[in-house]
Amino acid sequence: MTFLVIIIILALVFDFINGFHDAANSIATIVSTKVLTPFQAVLWAALFNFAAFFISKYWIGEFKIGNTVAKWVNEDFINLEVVFAGLIAAIAWNLLTWWFGIPSSSSHTLMGGFLGAALAHAGGLEANGHSVINYAKVIPTFLFIFLAPFIGMIIAYIITVIILNVCRKVLPYKAEKWFRRLQLVSSAMFSLGHGGNDAQKVMGIIGAAVIYVEMQSGNTTYTSLDASHRFSHFVNDYWWVPVASFSAIALGTLSGGWKIVKTMGTRITKVTPLEGVAAETAGAATLYLAEAAGIPVSTTHTITGAIIGVGATKRLSAVRWGVTINLLWAWILTIPVSAALAALTYYLLKLFI
Numbered sequence: 022m023t024f025l026v027i028i029i030i031l032a033l034v035f036d037f038i039n040g041f042h043d044a045a046n047s048i049a050t051i052v053s054t055k056v057l058t059p060f061q062a063v064l065w066a067a068l069f070n071f072a073a074f075f076i077s078k079y080w081i082g083e084f085k086i087g088n089t090v091a092k093w094v095n096e097d098f099i100n101l102e103v104v105f106a107g108l109i110a111a112i113a114w115n116l117l118t119w120w121f122g123i124p125s126s127s128s129h130t131l132m133g134g135f136l137g138a139a140l141a142h143a144g145g146l147e148a149n150g151h152s153v154i155n156y157a158k159v160i161p162t163f164l165f166i167f168l169a170p171f172i173g174m175i176i177a178y179i180i181t182v183i184i185l186n187v188c189r190k191v192l193p194y195k196a197e198k199w200f201r202r203l204q205l206v207s208s209a210m211f212s213l214g215h216g217g218n219d220a221q222k223v224m225g226i227i228g229a230a231v232i233y234v235e236m237q238s239g240n241t242t243y244t245s246l247d248a249s250h251r252f253s254h255f256v257n258d259y260w261w262v263p264v265a266s267f268s269a270i271a272l273g274t275l276s277g278g279w280k281i282v283k284t285m286g287t288r289i290t291k292v293t294p295l296e297g298v299a300a301e302t303a304g305a306a307t308l309y310l311a312e313a314a315g316i317p318v319s320t321t322h323t324i325t326g327a328i329i330g331v332g333a334t335k336r337l338s339a340v341r342w343g344v345t346i347n348l349l350w351a352w353i354l355t356i357p358v359s360a361a362l363a364a365l366t367y368y369l370l371k372l373f374i
Contacts, residue, residue, distance in 0.1 A: 022234075024101050024105070025101060025230060025231070025234050027105070028101060028104050028105050028108065028227070028230050029227055029230070029262075031105065031108045031109070031112070032108055032223050032226050032227045032230075033223065033265055033266070033269045034112065034269075035108055035111055035112050035115070035127075035131070035223060035226075036219075036220065036223040036266055036269035036270050036273065037269045037270070037272055037273035037276075038112060038115050038116065038119070038127075038273060039115065039127040039219055039222075039223070039270055039273060040067075040070065040219075040269065040270040040271065040272060040273020040274040040275075040276070041119070041273040041274065041276040042115050042118070042119050042127055042273075051065075051204050051205075051208045051297060051301075056201050056204045056205065056208075056294060056297070057205075062208070063274055063275050063276075064275065065205070065208060065209065065212070066208065066212040066215075066274050067212075067271040067272070067274040067275045068212075068271070069209045069212035069213045069216065070212050070213075070215060070216035070220070070267065070270050070271040070274050071216060071267050071268060071270075071271040072213060072216070073212075073213045073214070073215075073216030073217035073220065073267065074216070074220070074263060074264065074267035076213060076217055077217050077221065077263075077312075078263065081217075081312070081313070083253065084221050084224055084252075084256055084263065085221075085312065085313075085314075085315030086217075086218060086221035086222065086225070086311075086312060086315055086316070086317050087221035087222070087224035087225040087228060087252065087256070087263075088225065088228075088252040088253070088315065089158050089162070089225065089315050089316065089317055090131070090132075090135075090221070090222050090224075090225025090226060090228075090229075090317055091225040091226070091228040091229045091232070091252050092155050092158045092225075092248070092252075093132060093135055093136060093154070093155055093158050093159050093162070093225075094135060094136065094139040094153060094154065094155060094229070095139075095151055095152060095153055095154070095155055096232070096233075096236075096248055097148075097149070097151055098139045098142055098143045098148065098151075098153045099139065099229050099230075099232075099233050100142065100233055101230055101233065101234070102138070102142065102367060102370055102371065102374065103135070103138040103139050103141075103142050103367065104135070104138070104226060104229055104230045104233075105138075105366075105370065106134070106137075106138035106141070106363045106364075106366040106367035106370055107131070107134035107135040107136075107137065107138040107139075107226070107363045108131075108134065108226065109134075109362075109363070109366045110130070110133070110134035110137065110138070110359050110360075110362035110363035110366055111127070111130045111131045111133075111134040111135075111359060111363075113362055114130040114133075114134075114355065114358060114359045114362065115127055115130055118355075126166070126319035126321050126322055126355055127219060127222070127319070127321070128162075128218075128219065128222055128317050128318065128319045128320075129162075129166060129319055129355045129356050129359070130355050130356075130359040131222055131226065131359075132159070132162060132163075132317075132356060132359075133355060133356035133357065133358070133359030133360040133363065134359045134360065134362065134363040135226065135229075135363070136153075136154060136159070136356075136360055136363075137359060137360025137361060137362070137363035137364045137367075138363040138364065138366070138367045139153050139154070140153055140154075140360070140364065141363070141364035141367040141368060142367060161314075161316045162316060162317050162318075163356075165311065165316055165317075165318045165319075166319065166322065166356075169307055169311065169318040169319060169322045169323045169326065170322040170323060170325055170326025170327075170329070171326060172307045172310075172323075172326070173303050173304050173307045173322075173323045173324065173325075173326035173327035173330065174303075174326040174327060174329050174330035174333070175330060176302075176303035176306055176307060176327070176330070177299050177300050177302075177303035177304075177326070177327035177328070177329075177330030177331045178330040178331070178333060178334055180299040180302055180303055181295075181296060181299040181330070181331050181334040182334055184295060184298070184299060185295075185334070188295075196295065197293070197294055197295070200293075200294035200295040200297070200298050201294045203294075203298045204294050204297045204298050204301070206298075207297065207298045207300075207301035207302045207305065208297075208301050210301065210302065210305035211301040211302075211304050211305040211308070211320075211324065212274075213305070214304065214305045214307075214308030214309055214312070214320070215308065215320045216267060216270060216271070217308070217312050218308050218311065218312055218317065218318060218320055219270055219320060220263075220266040220267045220269075220270045221266070221317075222317055223266045223269070223270075224256070224262055224263055224266045225252075225317075227259075227262050227266070228252050228255045228256070228259075228262070231255055231259060231262075232251050232252070232255055235255075242254065242258075296331040296332075296334075299327075299330075299331050300324065300327040300328045300330070300331045301324070301327070303327040303330065303331075304320070304323045304324040304327045307323045307326075307327070308320060308323060
């Protein structure tokens with residue numbers, strides 16, 4: 022039980038780090054356009070990160086993304102050591118990329134860590150005739166590494182073109198005044214999507230650990246349920262886990278992540294209030310679609326794609342492709358590096374347990 026408590030604390034620490042690591046996703050454009058000060062922006066984003074809890078629980082009615090994350094790995098190959106090693110690797114990679122100001126994906130570092138530790142535990146892709154990885158849950162998540170930024174980019178491009186055509190006869194200073202106000206709405210929408218998507222990932226990891234403990238203890242409530250219903254029962258039994266997860270990501274957002282704000286807000290392309298509205302609205306729409314489908318996506322990838330889509334409406338050279346290519350390399354490396362770190366952590370852990 023002590024080990025489980027340590028894992029839950031670690032998961033919430035990861036959630037907090039995710040918040041300040043990804044704060045830039047929600048506030049970079051609104052800060053770079055000077056609609057809000059950095060402190061006002063993180064407060065605004067944190068408020069809506071937490072408000073996403075009520076959307077997921079009472080409007081959507083379930084935590085689909087958390088359920089997906091809990092099932093990335095076949096239940097037969099999940100134990101507390103696997104979850105612990107995966108979290109350590111995810112935290113290490115998140116802190117490293119934050120230190121260098123690289124907006125990598127917290128979602129995919131978590132997936133890489135979880136899968137890497139499970140594969141180390143099983144000794145390969147298969148064991149005892151069963152696959153370690155639940156491909157039905159992992160493949161959609163993997164595909165959205167590429168699809169989420171592309172979808173965000175296309176939606177942002179379309180929204181920007183529509184706005185430019187609708188507002189072409191409006192005086193520039195009036196249009197900017199409107200869009201500075203609208204950025205408050207678009208930033209709130211994106212923060213709701215960020216909270217609803219990312220807080221649930223930690224719920225999924227905690228759920229995997231708790232379900233393992235409940236199954237090992239012989240709790241008939243859990244052993245009598247099929248795998249598809251155990252996570253829903255976990256959420257009802259451990260009602261404080263969703264509240265803690267959404268609270269931790271909101272508190273993390275409050276702490277900010279200024280190095281990544283600079284990259285997202287200024288180094289990819291110069292963003293105006295109009296373009297900020299388009300990028301955030303496109304990012305929010307992509308996140309809402311993914312949550313409805315129960316697919317964990319990277320909010321970092323999504324908003325980056327949206328910002329590129331906005332920049333491309335001016336001219337392709339408006340996007341600083343050198344910076345963008347460096348970000349793509351970080352995205353490509355995230356899963357394998359996290360998996361390797363998790364496997365190493367698992368092997369080291371087994372030396373002492």
